[in-house]
Amino acid sequence: MRTITIKPKAITHNLNQVKKLAPQSKVLAMVKSNAYGHGVAAVLPALHQADGIGVATLTEALEARQLGWDKTIGLVEGAFTADEWQQAIEHDISCVIHHTPQLHWALDNVPPADSATRVVWLKYNTGMNRLGFNAEGVMSAAKQLHEAGYQLILTTHFANADNRDHPLNARQIQRFTDVLTLLRETVSAEVKGSLCNSAGTVNFSEYHYDWVRPGIILYGSSPVIDKSAQELDLQPAMDFSAQIIALQTVNANDAIGYGSRWIAQQDTRTALVSVGYGDGYPRVVSNDAYVSVIDADNTDSTQSYPCAVIGRVAMDMIVIDVSKIPKELPLLNRKVILWGEAPHVDEIASHANTISYELLCRLSIRPARTQA
Ligand SMILES: Cc1ncc(COP(=O)(O)O)c(C=O)c1O
Structure with missing residues (x-):
């Protein structure tokens, strides 16, 4: 008999560790890829004290809604088509907007004022070079989205947060901070920020901003190269x-x-x-x-x-x-x-x-x- 035993108490413990590390921030608990293989149905009840969950596909978002998750769902690659954008609106899903087609879908089809889809995660490419607008593109998209009635969370993703000393970290943090400051000065003081995954949450406590987005740490693995799970007081889930x-x-x-x-x-x-x-x-x-x-x-x-x-x-x-x-x-x-x-x-x-x-x-x- 081969058996996978999931330990919800360990997940709740690890979530509390994140909250201790980032007490001022909201937590978007990452449950993509079937909660990192743990099974999203088994994991969601253990995460009820998170402020939201993060998924990679609309299918994952809809599954979480079906399982009864009624708080924030962040779709971290955003809608892949205009039809997915419409479905996101129907199910109150907050989407990342990382390129121009997604911006157009959002501007052409603005959700009702009370919809969670009115909150968008605007992705800034600070150096990972996968998803996101450059600085100029972010400023322009932010202005248009703000004028259309959206609330904005500026977001980016670290390429090397596991290694605190990697030189790209400082550059990504600087770029992110500069653009966030500019957005708050020129677009809206209400623009929020989200920079840190698990490793960023551990390594860069000064830069937690409004939302942290922990994934692997919730499941009890160490996200950083210089500390073990035990040293971080994590429990394997x-x-x-x-x-x-x-x-x-x-x-x-x-x-x-x-x-x-x-x-x-x-x-x-x-x-x-x-x-x-x-x-x-x-x-x-x-x-x-x-x-x-x-x-x-x-x-x-x-x-x-x-x-x-x-x-x-x-x-x-x-x-x-x-x-x-x-x-x-x-x-x-x-x-x-x-x-x-x-x-x-x-x-x-x-x-x-x-x-x-x-x-x-x-x-x-x-x-x-x-x-x-
Ligand atoms: C945008 C985004 N944020 C946060 C995470 C969580 O990362 P980690 O599991 O390293 O905490 C991921 C996962 O790859 C991600 O893609």
């Missing part, structure tokens, strides 16, 4: 587990798995765990990757044994080295933590040469899902 389904002793000099890449240096007790890349466990992990074999019916890491993942990860199974587990402990069907408290998903991501975001988002539909 997901336990990914499987079980031991067979045991072997592999003789010295014999190889394990596809490609016969792992060769036993001595006789080695191994266990087969029922998980693989077909579930979303990364196919390529370094020699340091490990799982925790649980010595009790709980996930307390003090009662668990770290066991190295050996041989190639296959679609449905991995092999682990259980030589160091006391022989008296029966292992068949025993629970194995792939990520959770230990190992943390951040560790497995680094062993897989990727980021936790990717591992969380690419979990497949095969593991059973449950909540703690």
Whole structure:
């Protein structure tokens, strides 16, 4: 049985950590890509103290409305067509406006005065060079939108907020601050600002402005390169587990798995765990990757044994080295933590040469899902 257990209390705890970091700002909790793989239905109730949620597609926005989310929804890439703009109005969704077609849809079809779609997130390209107007374009769009009755939130996205010392951060902050000041002086003193994702929220406390937009931090991963999740007092919101389904002793000099890449240096007790890349466990992990074999019916890491993942990860199974587990402990069907408290998903991501975001988002539909 492979199982993904979502921990709503951990998400609420992490949201409170964000609120402690940014006490003056509203929180747009990012739940795009099915709440970073956690399942939006499981996550929304844990976020009821957020001021809004952020999604990437209209479909995600409509799903959140269907699930009963009645506060702000921010569509962070905005409407893709004029028809989507109309649907956004019908469902009270606040959109990013990042290019001229979206500006025209907004000016041609102004929502009623009490509609949440009257609030637009005007995207300024401060250096990421994906979405957004340049400084001149932002000023012009802001004037037109303000005259048409829209309330504005100037927004941008950091390219390197995880690394506080990256030189682009200061440039992005400067550009953002300059344009926000100018907008407030020349268009409306009411223009709001939103600059920080999770990493920005941790690293740039002077620049939280009116809305922060945390994502990965809510799910318990560290967003920055120099502090662990534990150091930031975050709790992992997901336990990914499987079980031991067979045991072997592999003789010295014999190889394990596809490609016969792992060769036993001595006789080695191994266990087969029922998980693989077909579930979303990364196919390529370094020699340091490990799982925790649980010595009790709980996930307390003090009662668990770290066991190295050996041989190639296959679609449905991995092999682990259980030589160091006391022989008296029966292992068949025993629970194995792939990520959770230990190992943390951040560790497995680094062993897989990727980021936790990717591992969380690419979990497949095969593991059973449950909540703690
Ligand atoms: C516009 C925007 N804001 C905020 C976030 C949240 O980022 P993070 O998960 O790094 O906090 C994202 C995610 O990529 C985003 O695209």
